[in-house]
Amino acid sequence: MIDTHCHLNDSQFDNDIDEVINRFFLSGGNAMICVGADLSSSLKAKMVADLNDNIYYTIGIHPDDCDTFDLNEFEDLILTKSDKLVAIGEIGLDYYHNKTNKAKQIEVFSNQINLAIKYNLPIVIHCRDAYADLLEVLKKYSPLKIGAVMHCYSGSLEFANELLKLGVKISFTGTVTYKNAVKVKEVAKNIPLDSFFFETDAPYLAPEPNRGKRNEPKYVFDTAKYVADLRGIDAKELIRITDANAKKFFNIDFI
Numbered sequence: 001m002i003d004t005h006c007h008l009n010d011s012q013f014d015n016d017i018d019e020v021i022n023r024f025f026l027s028g029g030n031a032m033i034c035v036g037a038d039l040s041s042s043l044k045a046k047m048v049a050d051l052n053d054n055i056y057y058t059i060g061i062h063p064d065d066c067d068t069f070d071l072n073e074f075e076d077l078i079l080t081k082s083d084k085l086v087a088i089g090e091i092g093l094d095y096y097h098n099k100t101n102k103a104k105q106i107e108v109f110s111n112q113i114n115l116a117i118k119y120n121l122p123i124v125i126h127c128r129d130a131y132a133d134l135l136e137v138l139k140k141y142s143p144l145k146i147g148a149v150m151h152c153y154s155g156s157l158e159f160a161n162e163l164l165k166l167g168v169k170i171s172f173t174g175t176v177t178y179k180n181a182v183k184v185k186e187v188a189k190n191i192p193l194d195s196f197f198f199e200t201d202a203p204y205l206a207p208e209p210n211r212g213k214r215n216e217p218k219y220v221f222d223t224a225k226y227v228a229d230l231r232g233i234d235a236k237e238l239i240r241i242t243d244a245n246a247k248k249f250f251n252i253d254f255i
């Protein structure tokens with residue numbers, strides 16, 4: 001199985017990253033995508049991917065860091081990529097953390113989408129409390145020439161359908177297993193099988209029964225099993241389908 005979004009580059013893994021990676025593969029994991037969120041974590045994601053088989057990486061400047069965005073510096077990160085780079089992200093809009101710089105966030109998000117289109121890479125989107133503006137930006141690019149996924153989906157079924165219409169995929173974290181996540185469960189139960197895949201967002205958001213602990217990639221199985229139960233289908237079959245979705249989306253190939 002693939003953990004399509006984790007932060008092995010987070011300092012919470014500095015002391016035991018090799019053990020964390022081993023535990024994932026020993027649990028039956030096949031591949032992980034290590035995600036960047038600013039310049040230094042993007043460089044670290046590349047390092048982690050280049051040092052390990054079946055670990056891929058993304059680079060991106062998160063909206064929380066949009067004030068430090070430098071177009072040339074970011075394009076250099078793409079130009080010096082290794083063959084393990086699979087996407088631009090996480091990028092997007094976050095008005096929960098900061099609603100005073102909306103225009104800047106939209107500008108930096110759009111700049112990174114333009115580069116993703118230029119280099120033909122899919123994008124991994126982060127969005128919090130900014131759904132209307134996010135749709136507006138995405139609609140400007142419609143029909144989008146590259147893949148896009150809404151990471152850690154936490155919105156309504158109605159909004160999910162708006163995204164699906166624009167060709168955006170949905171990615172679920174452990175939050176779907178949380179008791180109060182009623183809306184997300186509804187989405188996970190109802191959207192088409194070819195429209196989503198799974199991630200951990202480790203070290204954050206561990207699924208039940210490990211909620212509150214440090215999350216790690218091997219827990220991605222718990223999220224997949226939970227959604228399989230929600231949909232009343234076999235977990236192995238669901239993982240086969242969502243892994244195929246993720247492989248196609250990120251253009252990665254492995255057994």
Ligand SMILES: [Zn+2]
Binds near residue numbers: 005007201
């Ligand atoms: Zn993340």
